[in-house]
Amino acid sequence: MPADKLADLAALLADRTRARFCLTLMDGRAWTSSELATAAGVTASTASEHLTRLVAAGFLTERRQGRHRYVQLAGRRQADLLEHLLAYVGPAQPEKTLRATAASAALARGRTCYDHLAGRLGVAITDAMSDRDLLDDDLTLTDRGLAWLTDALDFTPPRGRRPVAKPCLDWTERRSHLAGAAGAHICAHLRARGWVKNIGTGRAVKVTPLGEEALRDLLGLAPL
Amino acid sequence: MPADKLADLAALLADRTRARFCLTLMDGRAWTSSELATAAGVTASTASEHLTRLVAAGFLTERRQGRHRYVQLAGRRQADLLEHLLAYVGPAQPEKTLRATAASAALARGRTCYDHLAGRLGVAITDAMSDRDLLDDDLTLTDRGLAWLTDALDFTPPRGRRPVAKPCLDWTERRSHLAGAAGAHICAHLRARGWVKNIGTGRAVKVTPLGEEALRDLLGLAPL
DNA sequence: CGAAAACTTCGGCGCGGGCCGAAGCGTCAC
DNA sequence: GTGACGCTTCGGCCCGCGCCGAAGTTTTCG
8 A cells, every 4th residue: 555655654754853863964974873863952862763763764874883873864865855845845934043044044055955066056056057058958968068067077977877967956946956966076076176165064055265266267157 | 943844744644544545635636524534444533633634734625515525635736745755655566466456557557646647648648749849858848739739639828827837756657747737738638528537436547449549649649 | 901982772751643432513305 | 394414523542652761782992
Protein backbone atom coordinates (compact mmCIF):
# COMPACT_ATOMS: atom_id res chain seq x y z
CA MET A 1 0.00 0.00 0.00
CA PRO A 2 1.71 3.20 -1.13
CA ALA A 3 -0.24 5.26 1.40
CA ASP A 4 1.48 3.45 4.26
CA LYS A 5 4.90 4.18 2.86
CA LEU A 6 3.91 7.78 2.41
CA ALA A 7 2.80 7.94 6.04
CA ASP A 8 6.01 6.28 7.20
CA LEU A 9 8.11 8.79 5.30
CA ALA A 10 6.09 11.68 6.67
CA ALA A 11 6.36 10.27 10.19
CA LEU A 12 10.13 10.33 9.83
CA LEU A 13 10.04 14.10 9.41
CA ALA A 14 7.07 14.73 11.68
CA ASP A 15 9.12 15.62 14.70
CA ARG A 16 10.61 19.02 15.42
CA THR A 17 13.94 17.69 16.49
CA ARG A 18 14.38 15.42 13.50
CA ALA A 19 13.21 18.23 11.21
CA ARG A 20 15.82 20.53 12.72
CA PHE A 21 18.49 17.92 12.20
CA CYS A 22 17.58 17.57 8.54
CA LEU A 23 17.47 21.30 7.94
CA THR A 24 20.81 21.73 9.63
CA LEU A 25 22.23 19.01 7.40
CA MET A 26 20.94 20.78 4.29
CA ASP A 27 24.32 22.43 4.01
CA GLY A 28 25.56 19.09 2.74
CA ARG A 29 28.28 18.81 5.35
CA ALA A 30 28.71 16.06 7.91
CA TRP A 31 27.86 16.93 11.49
CA THR A 32 28.59 15.01 14.66
CA SER A 33 25.84 13.76 16.89
CA SER A 34 26.64 16.19 19.70
CA GLU A 35 26.84 19.18 17.36
CA LEU A 36 23.35 18.43 16.14
CA ALA A 37 22.13 17.86 19.68
CA THR A 38 23.21 21.30 20.85
CA ALA A 39 21.98 22.90 17.63
CA ALA A 40 18.53 21.43 18.21
CA GLY A 41 18.53 21.87 21.98
CA VAL A 42 18.21 18.25 23.09
CA THR A 43 20.43 15.93 25.09
CA ALA A 44 22.94 13.57 23.55
CA SER A 45 20.84 10.51 24.25
CA THR A 46 17.81 11.96 22.53
CA ALA A 47 19.86 12.96 19.52
CA SER A 48 21.39 9.51 19.31
CA GLU A 49 17.98 7.86 19.10
CA HIS A 50 16.74 10.23 16.42
CA LEU A 51 19.85 9.77 14.33
CA THR A 52 19.58 6.01 14.56
CA ARG A 53 16.06 6.25 13.23
CA LEU A 54 16.94 8.61 10.39
CA VAL A 55 19.87 6.43 9.36
CA ALA A 56 17.79 3.24 9.55
CA ALA A 57 15.27 4.82 7.20
CA GLY A 58 18.04 5.62 4.74
CA PHE A 59 17.52 9.35 5.04
CA LEU A 60 20.96 9.96 6.50
CA THR A 61 24.25 8.14 6.16
CA GLU A 62 26.73 7.81 8.98
CA ARG A 63 30.47 7.49 9.23
CA ARG A 64 32.07 6.42 12.48
CA GLN A 65 35.38 8.07 13.05
CA GLY A 66 37.08 7.51 16.35
CA ARG A 67 34.68 8.47 19.07
CA HIS A 68 32.62 10.61 16.70
CA ARG A 69 29.54 9.73 14.72
CA TYR A 70 29.32 11.87 11.63
CA VAL A 71 26.01 12.00 9.82
CA GLN A 72 25.10 13.50 6.49
CA LEU A 73 22.09 13.69 4.24
CA ALA A 74 22.07 10.42 2.33
CA GLY A 75 21.99 12.11 -1.06
CA ARG A 76 20.48 14.55 -3.47
CA ARG A 77 17.11 12.82 -3.44
CA GLN A 78 16.72 13.58 0.23
CA ALA A 79 17.88 17.17 -0.19
CA ASP A 80 15.45 17.64 -3.07
CA LEU A 81 12.59 16.28 -1.05
CA LEU A 82 13.33 18.65 1.81
CA GLU A 83 13.49 21.59 -0.58
CA HIS A 84 10.06 20.74 -1.93
CA LEU A 85 8.59 20.45 1.53
CA LEU A 86 10.16 23.76 2.52
CA ALA A 87 8.86 25.38 -0.63
CA TYR A 88 5.39 24.22 0.35
CA VAL A 89 5.44 25.66 3.85
CA GLY A 90 6.79 28.81 2.30
CA PRO A 91 9.58 31.22 3.03
CA ALA A 92 9.81 32.20 6.67
CA GLN A 93 7.48 35.08 7.36
CA PRO A 94 8.66 38.18 9.22
CA GLU A 95 10.76 37.24 12.23
CA LYS A 96 10.50 38.54 15.75
CA THR A 97 14.04 39.21 16.91
CA LEU A 98 16.70 41.29 15.29
CA ARG A 99 19.18 38.46 15.37
CA ALA A 100 16.75 36.10 13.67
CA THR A 101 16.02 38.71 11.03
CA ALA A 102 19.68 39.17 10.27
CA ALA A 103 20.24 35.44 10.14
CA SER A 104 17.38 34.77 7.78
CA ALA A 105 18.34 37.73 5.63
CA ALA A 106 21.80 36.24 5.29
CA LEU A 107 20.27 32.90 4.37
CA ALA A 108 18.08 34.52 1.75
CA ARG A 109 21.07 36.37 0.31
CA GLY A 110 23.19 33.32 -0.26
CA ARG A 111 23.52 29.79 1.08
CA THR A 112 24.42 26.30 0.12
CA CYS A 113 21.69 23.86 -0.75
CA TYR A 114 23.09 20.40 -0.22
CA ASP A 115 26.08 20.79 -2.56
CA HIS A 116 25.37 23.85 -4.69
CA LEU A 117 24.60 27.53 -4.21
CA ALA A 118 21.10 28.82 -3.52
CA GLY A 119 19.34 31.94 -2.33
CA ARG A 120 19.63 35.18 -4.27
CA LEU A 121 23.26 34.35 -5.03
CA GLY A 122 22.36 31.00 -6.55
CA VAL A 123 19.53 32.46 -8.57
CA ALA A 124 21.66 35.40 -9.74
CA ILE A 125 24.40 33.09 -11.01
CA THR A 126 21.80 30.94 -12.74
CA ASP A 127 20.21 33.98 -14.36
CA ALA A 128 23.55 35.36 -15.48
CA MET A 129 24.41 32.03 -17.06
CA SER A 130 21.07 31.93 -18.84
CA ASP A 131 21.58 35.46 -20.14
CA ARG A 132 24.89 34.43 -21.65
CA ASP A 133 23.37 31.33 -23.28
CA LEU A 134 25.31 29.04 -21.04
CA LEU A 135 22.05 27.46 -19.90
CA ASP A 136 18.85 26.50 -21.68
CA ASP A 137 15.42 27.46 -20.43
CA ASP A 138 15.14 24.15 -18.62
CA LEU A 139 18.53 24.70 -16.99
CA THR A 140 20.42 22.15 -19.02
CA LEU A 141 23.91 23.10 -20.11
CA THR A 142 24.37 24.42 -23.63
CA ASP A 143 27.51 23.65 -25.66
CA ARG A 144 28.76 27.14 -24.90
CA GLY A 145 28.02 26.51 -21.26
CA LEU A 146 30.01 23.30 -21.17
CA ALA A 147 32.93 24.99 -22.88
CA TRP A 148 32.79 27.89 -20.44
CA LEU A 149 32.74 25.62 -17.42
CA THR A 150 35.61 23.55 -18.78
CA ASP A 151 37.79 26.50 -19.73
CA ALA A 152 37.10 29.00 -16.99
CA LEU A 153 36.31 26.75 -14.07
CA ASP A 154 38.31 23.55 -14.70
CA PHE A 155 35.15 21.49 -14.95
CA THR A 156 35.22 17.88 -16.09
CA PRO A 157 31.84 16.25 -16.62
CA PRO A 158 31.25 13.27 -14.33
CA ARG A 159 31.41 9.80 -15.80
CA GLY A 160 28.42 8.49 -13.80
CA ARG A 161 24.73 8.96 -14.45
CA ARG A 162 24.50 12.15 -12.45
CA PRO A 163 22.90 14.87 -14.55
CA VAL A 164 25.39 17.59 -15.39
CA ALA A 165 22.86 20.34 -14.84
CA LYS A 166 19.36 20.34 -13.49
CA PRO A 167 17.02 22.76 -11.78
CA CYS A 168 16.50 22.85 -8.02
CA LEU A 169 13.63 24.70 -6.43
CA ASP A 170 14.63 27.55 -4.15
CA TRP A 171 12.43 27.94 -1.08
CA THR A 172 13.19 31.60 -0.43
CA GLU A 173 13.28 32.82 -4.00
CA ARG A 174 10.55 30.45 -5.22
CA ARG A 175 12.58 30.08 -8.37
CA SER A 176 14.75 27.40 -9.89
CA HIS A 177 18.49 27.59 -9.63
CA LEU A 178 21.29 25.47 -11.03
CA ALA A 179 21.98 22.13 -9.37
CA GLY A 180 23.51 18.90 -10.63
CA ALA A 181 27.20 18.24 -11.18
CA ALA A 182 27.72 21.69 -12.70
CA GLY A 183 26.04 23.43 -9.79
CA ALA A 184 28.10 21.46 -7.32
CA HIS A 185 31.29 22.20 -9.22
CA ILE A 186 30.63 25.91 -9.29
CA CYS A 187 30.01 25.92 -5.55
CA ALA A 188 33.17 23.94 -4.82
CA HIS A 189 35.23 26.04 -7.19
CA LEU A 190 34.11 29.38 -5.76
CA ARG A 191 34.76 28.07 -2.29
CA ALA A 192 38.20 26.73 -3.17
CA ARG A 193 39.22 30.05 -4.69
CA GLY A 194 38.05 31.90 -1.61
CA TRP A 195 35.38 33.71 -3.62
CA VAL A 196 32.63 32.69 -1.23
CA LYS A 197 32.94 31.94 2.47
CA ASN A 198 30.63 30.48 5.07
CA ILE A 199 29.11 32.93 7.54
CA GLY A 200 29.05 31.56 11.06
CA THR A 201 28.22 27.94 11.62
CA GLY A 202 25.11 27.60 9.43
CA ARG A 203 24.85 27.27 5.70
CA ALA A 204 24.70 30.96 4.89
CA VAL A 205 27.52 32.14 2.64
CA LYS A 206 28.85 35.51 1.59
CA VAL A 207 30.77 36.64 -1.45
CA THR A 208 34.24 37.97 -0.65
CA PRO A 209 35.56 41.17 -2.30
CA LEU A 210 37.78 38.95 -4.41
CA GLY A 211 34.72 36.93 -5.34
CA GLU A 212 32.73 39.96 -6.39
CA GLU A 213 35.45 40.93 -8.77
CA ALA A 214 35.72 37.42 -10.16
CA LEU A 215 31.97 37.08 -10.64
CA ARG A 216 31.87 40.41 -12.42
CA ASP A 217 34.64 39.30 -14.77
CA LEU A 218 33.22 35.84 -15.37
CA LEU A 219 29.50 36.56 -15.58
CA GLY A 220 29.05 40.32 -15.47
CA LEU A 221 27.45 39.90 -12.09
CA ALA A 222 26.91 43.05 -10.03
CA PRO A 223 27.39 42.77 -6.26
CA LEU A 224 24.14 41.63 -4.57
CA MET B 1 11.38 28.36 12.92
CA PRO B 2 10.96 26.72 9.51
CA ALA B 3 11.81 23.32 10.96
CA ASP B 4 8.70 23.40 13.12
CA LYS B 5 6.49 24.16 10.16
CA LEU B 6 8.15 21.36 8.25
CA ALA B 7 7.44 18.98 11.12
CA ASP B 8 3.84 20.15 11.35
CA LEU B 9 3.32 19.57 7.65
CA ALA B 10 4.89 16.13 7.85
CA ALA B 11 2.78 15.28 10.90
CA LEU B 12 -0.31 16.05 8.88
CA LEU B 13 0.56 13.25 6.46
CA ALA B 14 2.19 10.97 9.02
CA ASP B 15 -0.87 8.86 9.57
CA ARG B 16 -1.95 5.94 7.42
CA THR B 17 -5.57 6.94 7.34
CA ARG B 18 -4.90 10.55 6.43
CA ALA B 19 -2.38 9.43 3.83
CA ARG B 20 -4.99 7.13 2.31
CA PHE B 21 -7.48 9.95 2.19
CA CYS B 22 -5.03 12.19 0.37
CA LEU B 23 -4.06 9.51 -2.12
CA THR B 24 -7.67 8.75 -2.80
CA LEU B 25 -8.28 12.44 -3.40
CA MET B 26 -5.42 12.59 -5.90
CA ASP B 27 -7.96 11.97 -8.62
CA GLY B 28 -8.99 15.59 -8.11
CA ARG B 29 -12.62 14.75 -7.49
CA ALA B 30 -14.62 15.57 -4.39
CA TRP B 31 -15.46 12.68 -2.07
CA THR B 32 -17.86 12.52 0.81
CA SER B 33 -16.72 11.79 4.31
CA SER B 34 -18.35 8.38 4.44
CA GLU B 35 -16.95 7.35 1.05
CA LEU B 36 -13.46 8.08 2.29
CA ALA B 37 -14.16 6.30 5.57
CA THR B 38 -15.09 3.05 3.87
CA ALA B 39 -12.26 3.40 1.34
CA ALA B 40 -9.77 3.69 4.20
CA GLY B 41 -11.46 1.17 6.46
CA VAL B 42 -12.27 3.39 9.45
CA THR B 43 -15.51 4.46 11.10
CA ALA B 44 -17.36 7.64 10.24
CA SER B 45 -16.35 9.34 13.47
CA THR B 46 -12.66 8.69 12.89
CA ALA B 47 -12.89 9.95 9.33
CA SER B 48 -14.66 13.09 10.47
CA GLU B 49 -11.87 13.97 12.86
CA HIS B 50 -9.16 13.40 10.27
CA LEU B 51 -10.94 15.49 7.69
CA THR B 52 -11.41 18.33 10.14
CA ARG B 53 -7.71 18.33 10.75
CA LEU B 54 -6.76 18.21 7.07
CA VAL B 55 -9.16 21.02 6.26
CA ALA B 56 -7.97 23.15 9.17
CA ALA B 57 -4.42 22.81 7.87
CA GLY B 58 -5.54 24.02 4.47
CA PHE B 59 -4.63 20.79 2.78
CA LEU B 60 -8.21 20.01 1.80
CA THR B 61 -11.19 22.21 1.08
CA GLU B 62 -14.71 21.25 2.01
CA ARG B 63 -18.14 21.99 0.61
CA ARG B 64 -21.23 21.24 2.66
CA GLN B 65 -24.10 20.14 0.53
CA GLY B 66 -27.23 19.02 2.31
CA ARG B 67 -26.25 16.27 4.69
CA HIS B 68 -23.03 15.57 2.81
CA ARG B 69 -19.57 16.89 3.44
CA TYR B 70 -17.58 16.91 0.25
CA VAL B 71 -13.83 17.30 0.50
CA GLN B 72 -11.24 17.86 -2.17
CA LEU B 73 -7.53 18.50 -2.40
CA ALA B 74 -7.14 22.22 -1.82
CA GLY B 75 -5.22 22.78 -5.03
CA ARG B 76 -2.38 21.94 -7.34
CA ARG B 77 0.26 22.78 -4.76
CA GLN B 78 -1.01 20.01 -2.52
CA ALA B 79 -1.25 17.55 -5.40
CA ASP B 80 2.28 18.42 -6.50
CA LEU B 81 3.60 17.91 -3.02
CA LEU B 82 2.01 14.49 -2.78
CA GLU B 83 3.44 13.49 -6.14
CA HIS B 84 6.92 14.42 -4.96
CA LEU B 85 6.53 12.43 -1.78
CA LEU B 86 5.23 9.45 -3.74
CA ALA B 87 8.10 9.74 -6.18
CA TYR B 88 10.47 9.55 -3.24
CA VAL B 89 9.01 6.41 -1.71
CA GLY B 90 9.03 4.95 -5.18
CA PRO B 91 6.62 2.98 -7.31
CA ALA B 92 4.86 0.21 -5.45
CA GLN B 93 6.99 -2.91 -5.48
CA PRO B 94 5.55 -6.29 -6.49
CA GLU B 95 2.16 -6.89 -4.92
CA LYS B 96 0.94 -9.96 -3.12
CA THR B 97 -2.55 -10.60 -4.36
CA LEU B 98 -3.77 -10.96 -7.91
CA ARG B 99 -6.40 -8.30 -7.44
CA ALA B 100 -3.85 -5.83 -6.13
CA THR B 101 -1.57 -6.60 -9.07
CA ALA B 102 -4.33 -5.95 -11.56
CA ALA B 103 -5.34 -2.75 -9.82
CA SER B 104 -1.83 -1.34 -9.67
CA ALA B 105 -1.17 -2.37 -13.25
CA ALA B 106 -4.22 -0.42 -14.30
CA LEU B 107 -2.99 2.56 -12.31
CA ALA B 108 0.42 2.36 -13.95
CA ARG B 109 -1.17 2.15 -17.37
CA GLY B 110 -3.24 5.29 -17.06
CA ARG B 111 -4.72 7.43 -14.33
CA THR B 112 -5.60 10.97 -13.46
CA CYS B 113 -3.20 13.01 -11.39
CA TYR B 114 -5.25 15.74 -9.74
CA ASP B 115 -6.65 17.21 -12.97
CA HIS B 116 -4.54 15.81 -15.78
CA LEU B 117 -3.51 12.43 -17.17
CA ALA B 118 -0.60 10.46 -15.75
CA GLY B 119 0.86 6.98 -15.85
CA ARG B 120 2.06 5.46 -19.12
CA LEU B 121 -0.84 7.14 -20.91
CA GLY B 122 0.10 10.58 -19.63
CA VAL B 123 3.75 10.07 -20.46
CA ALA B 124 2.94 8.68 -23.92
CA ILE B 125 0.82 11.70 -24.79
CA THR B 126 3.53 14.01 -23.52
CA ASP B 127 6.18 12.20 -25.55
CA ALA B 128 4.06 12.23 -28.69
CA MET B 129 3.53 15.96 -28.31
CA SER B 130 7.24 16.51 -27.82
CA ASP B 131 8.00 14.45 -30.93
CA ARG B 132 5.71 16.65 -32.96
CA ASP B 133 7.30 19.84 -31.62
CA LEU B 134 4.17 20.77 -29.72
CA LEU B 135 6.20 20.89 -26.52
CA ASP B 136 9.65 22.16 -25.66
CA ASP B 137 12.16 20.15 -23.71
CA ASP B 138 11.00 21.78 -20.50
CA LEU B 139 7.39 20.94 -21.32
CA THR B 140 6.30 24.46 -22.17
CA LEU B 141 3.97 24.82 -25.11
CA THR B 142 5.48 25.80 -28.47
CA ASP B 143 3.62 28.08 -30.90
CA ARG B 144 2.74 24.99 -32.93
CA GLY B 145 1.51 23.35 -29.76
CA LEU B 146 -0.75 26.23 -28.86
CA ALA B 147 -2.19 26.28 -32.37
CA TRP B 148 -2.76 22.53 -32.27
CA LEU B 149 -4.53 22.67 -28.93
CA THR B 150 -6.69 25.55 -30.07
CA ASP B 151 -7.64 24.04 -33.43
CA ALA B 152 -7.94 20.38 -32.64
CA LEU B 153 -9.01 20.44 -29.00
CA ASP B 154 -10.97 23.68 -28.60
CA PHE B 155 -8.47 25.01 -26.10
CA THR B 156 -8.56 28.60 -24.90
CA PRO B 157 -5.67 29.71 -22.71
CA PRO B 158 -6.77 30.74 -19.21
CA ARG B 159 -6.77 34.41 -18.32
CA GLY B 160 -5.36 33.87 -14.82
CA ARG B 161 -1.79 33.30 -13.78
CA ARG B 162 -2.01 29.53 -14.07
CA PRO B 163 0.82 28.24 -16.24
CA VAL B 164 -0.47 26.90 -19.55
CA ALA B 165 1.88 23.96 -19.52
CA LYS B 166 4.28 22.65 -16.94
CA PRO B 167 5.88 19.36 -16.02
CA CYS B 168 4.54 17.08 -13.28
CA LEU B 169 6.58 14.25 -11.88
CA ASP B 170 5.11 10.81 -12.38
CA TRP B 171 5.62 8.41 -9.49
CA THR B 172 5.23 5.19 -11.46
CA GLU B 173 7.05 6.23 -14.62
CA ARG B 174 9.60 8.42 -12.82
CA ARG B 175 9.27 10.81 -15.73
CA SER B 176 7.67 14.17 -16.26
CA HIS B 177 4.35 14.46 -17.98
CA LEU B 178 2.25 17.41 -19.06
CA ALA B 179 0.34 19.31 -16.38
CA GLY B 180 -0.92 22.88 -16.14
CA ALA B 181 -3.95 24.30 -17.93
CA ALA B 182 -3.12 22.44 -21.14
CA GLY B 183 -2.77 19.12 -19.33
CA ALA B 184 -6.05 19.66 -17.54
CA HIS B 185 -7.76 20.62 -20.77
CA ILE B 186 -6.56 17.53 -22.58
CA CYS B 187 -7.81 15.34 -19.76
CA ALA B 188 -11.20 17.03 -19.66
CA HIS B 189 -11.51 16.98 -23.44
CA LEU B 190 -10.69 13.28 -23.81
CA ARG B 191 -13.09 12.48 -21.04
CA ALA B 192 -15.89 14.61 -22.54
CA ARG B 193 -15.51 12.92 -25.92
CA GLY B 194 -15.67 9.50 -24.30
CA TRP B 195 -12.10 8.76 -25.40
CA VAL B 196 -11.03 7.80 -21.89
CA LYS B 197 -13.19 6.40 -19.12
CA ASN B 198 -12.66 5.76 -15.45
CA ILE B 199 -12.13 2.16 -14.42
CA GLY B 200 -13.98 1.26 -11.24
CA THR B 201 -14.09 3.76 -8.44
CA GLY B 202 -10.43 4.78 -8.23
CA ARG B 203 -8.47 7.11 -10.45
CA ALA B 204 -7.38 4.53 -12.99
CA VAL B 205 -8.54 5.30 -16.53
CA LYS B 206 -8.62 3.36 -19.75
CA VAL B 207 -8.66 4.44 -23.38
CA THR B 208 -11.82 3.44 -25.24
CA PRO B 209 -11.64 1.98 -28.78
CA LEU B 210 -12.92 5.32 -30.03
CA GLY B 211 -10.19 7.01 -28.05
CA GLU B 212 -7.46 4.81 -29.50
CA GLU B 213 -8.50 5.79 -32.97
CA ALA B 214 -8.65 9.46 -32.06
CA LEU B 215 -5.23 9.42 -30.39
CA ARG B 216 -3.75 7.71 -33.42
CA ASP B 217 -5.21 10.36 -35.71
CA LEU B 218 -4.25 13.29 -33.50
CA LEU B 219 -0.83 12.24 -32.27
CA GLY B 220 0.11 9.05 -34.09
CA LEU B 221 -0.18 7.23 -30.79
CA ALA B 222 -0.17 3.43 -30.91
CA PRO B 223 -2.44 1.63 -28.41
CA LEU B 224 -0.63 1.09 -25.10
C1' DC C 1 47.43 3.61 33.51
C1' DG C 2 43.60 6.88 34.75
C1' DA C 3 40.52 10.53 33.40
C1' DA C 4 37.83 12.76 30.14
C1' DA C 5 35.04 12.84 26.05
C1' DA C 6 31.60 11.06 22.64
C1' DC C 7 28.22 8.19 22.17
C1' DT C 8 24.70 4.35 23.28
C1' DT C 9 21.45 1.74 26.02
C1' DC C 10 17.95 1.32 29.31
C1' DG C 11 14.22 2.48 32.43
C1' DG C 12 10.67 5.41 33.30
C1' DC C 13 7.72 9.36 32.82
C1' DG C 14 4.10 11.87 30.52
C1' DC C 15 1.67 13.46 26.64
C1' DG C 16 -0.48 13.26 22.40
C1' DG C 17 -3.15 11.10 19.25
C1' DG C 18 -5.68 7.37 16.77
C1' DC C 19 -9.47 4.50 17.35
C1' DC C 20 -14.09 3.19 18.57
C1' DG C 21 -19.04 3.26 20.27
C1' DA C 22 -22.79 5.92 21.89
C1' DA C 23 -25.39 9.87 21.78
C1' DG C 24 -26.82 14.08 19.47
C1' DC C 25 -27.93 17.07 15.51
C1' DG C 26 -29.30 18.60 11.03
C1' DT C 27 -31.18 17.00 6.44
C1' DC C 28 -33.72 14.31 3.23
C1' DA C 29 -37.45 10.99 1.80
C1' DC C 30 -41.94 9.36 2.36
C1' DG D 1 -44.60 13.94 11.28
C1' DT D 2 -41.62 9.84 11.26
C1' DG D 3 -37.79 7.41 10.12
C1' DA D 4 -33.51 6.87 7.78
C1' DC D 5 -29.22 8.82 6.78
C1' DG D 6 -24.80 11.45 7.08
C1' DC D 7 -22.08 13.59 9.99
C1' DT D 8 -20.21 15.42 14.51
C1' DT D 9 -19.09 15.38 19.39
C1' DC D 10 -17.77 13.23 23.51
C1' DG D 11 -15.77 9.95 26.63
C1' DG D 12 -12.63 6.53 27.20
C1' DC D 13 -9.10 3.27 25.98
C1' DC D 14 -4.48 2.27 24.77
C1' DC D 15 -0.46 2.45 22.23
C1' DG D 16 3.50 4.91 20.55
C1' DC D 17 6.91 8.01 21.14
C1' DG D 18 9.73 11.98 22.59
C1' DC D 19 12.26 13.22 26.39
C1' DC D 20 15.46 12.80 30.14
C1' DG D 21 18.98 10.98 33.52
C1' DA D 22 21.90 7.33 34.86
C1' DA D 23 24.83 3.79 33.82
C1' DG D 24 27.76 1.44 30.43
C1' DT D 25 31.07 1.19 26.23
C1' DT D 26 34.63 2.80 23.34
C1' DT D 27 38.10 6.00 22.11
C1' DT D 28 41.32 9.66 23.01
C1' DC D 29 44.49 12.29 25.66
C1' DG D 30 47.98 13.15 29.17
